[in-house]
Amino acid sequence: MTKPPDLRCYFVTGQSDDLAQRCAEAAAGGAGIIQVRSKPISARDLYALAEAVATAVHAVRPEVPVLIDDRLDVALALRDAGVDIAGVHLGQDDLDVRAARRLLGPDAVIGLTTGTLELVEAANADADVLDYVGCGPFRATPTKDSGRALIGLEGYPELAAASKVPMVAIGDVTADDAYDLARTGVDGVAIVRGIMHAADPRAYCQRVVAEFDRGVR
Numbered sequence: 663m664t665k666p667p668d669l670r671c672y673f674v675t676g677q678s679d680d681l682a683q684r685c686a687e688a689a690a691g692g693a694g695i696i697q698v699r700s701k702p703i704s705a706r707d708l709y710a711l712a713e714a715v716a717t718a719v720h721a722v723r724p725e726v727p728v729l730i731d732d733r734l735d736v737a738l739a740l741r742d743a744g745v746d747i748a749g750v751h752l753g754q755d756d757l758d759v760r761a762a763r764r765l766l767g768p769d770a771v772i773g774l775t776t777g778t779l780e781l782v783e784a785a786n787a788d789a790d791v792l793d794y795v796g797c798g799p800f801r802a803t804p805t806k807d808s809g810r811a812l813i814g815l816e817g818y819p820e821l822a823a824a825s826k827v828p829m830v831a832i833g834d835v836t837a838d839d840a841y842d843l844a845r846t847g848v849d850g851v852a853i854v855r856g857i858m859h860a861a862d863p864r865a866y867c868q869r870v871v872a873e874f875d876r877g878v879r
Contacts, residue, residue, distance in 0.1 A: 667727050667748075667771055668694025669794055669830050669850025671840075671870040674731070675699055676805065676858040681711065682718040684863050689723045691867030693857070694850070695771070697751050699731035708736050713745050720746055727771045732756050738765060749773075751796065754781070763791040773830075777810040782825050789826040796852060797821055799833025800843070805854045806833075815842055822847035837869045844877025 673693040675681055677700050685696050696719055698712040708730070716728045727748030730737040734757050740747045749771035752759055762772055776782045776795045785795050799806075800813055813821070813833070822829050831843045832852035843851050851874065860866035 666793060666828060669828055670694055670874040671867050672697070672830050672832075672850050672852040673857050673867070674832070674852050674854045675715070676854055678858060682714040684858070685715045685728075686718040686722045687863040688857050688867045689719045689726045691864035692871040693726065693867045695727050695729065697729045697731050697773075697852075699751075699854075701731075705733060705736055708733060709739060712736065712740055712747060713743075716740075716746050729771060729773065734762055734765065741766075749793075751775070759788050759791055775808075776821075776825075777808060777813065779821060779824060782821050782829075786824075786826040792827045794828040794830055794849065795825060796830045796832050797825075797848070798831060798852075800831050800839070801834045803834035803854070815846060818843065818846035818848055822849075837866060837873060840870045840873035841877040844874045850874070 671693045672695045673688045674697045698715050700711060712730055719726050719728055729749050729751050731751050732753055734750050737747050737750045749766055750762060751773040753775045759772055759774055771793045773794045773796055774785055774792055776785050776797050799808055818831060828849035830850045830852045831848045835851045835853050836856045840851050857863050857866055
């Protein structure tokens, strides 16, 4: 694996007509990683969407990894076509992370969804092939119902301490939460609606990074 990605402001996409430009603005503002997630969506539409996002993002900041949510096949197809897709974020029911690493190679970025101490400890067994774990839900969110108990601020210190790989908090996280979450020991925060609804995505991401940095000082 290459140098770990900057997880402080992790943008998970939603749906909008201006998504590629919004991703570019987020990257310009400091979003260190962008995960293309748009559900429900066909593989063909996800391919086209991710290609547009990667092109727009890398025109602004070539170093920002663009990941595909769940669909390793789409990530592989895009990479085969020469599109700069860094890797995938996988859920507990998706392809095994070790299989993903074999297919994507040593330089890809691979993340895994967790959210309980049991899942974090299980992910530790794959620490040699994972770049990070997502961990949530922080609080209830309409973008995804995981069925797991809410973690809240009080739950993250134990989970972050137990994880052998960098951890990203997710689940209705906003810029207002970045400072407090940084103080729990997580390595970054994943945001969907805050960035998707921001009038100025660049400024919003700048604030997330600044607040997160303030929390780890």
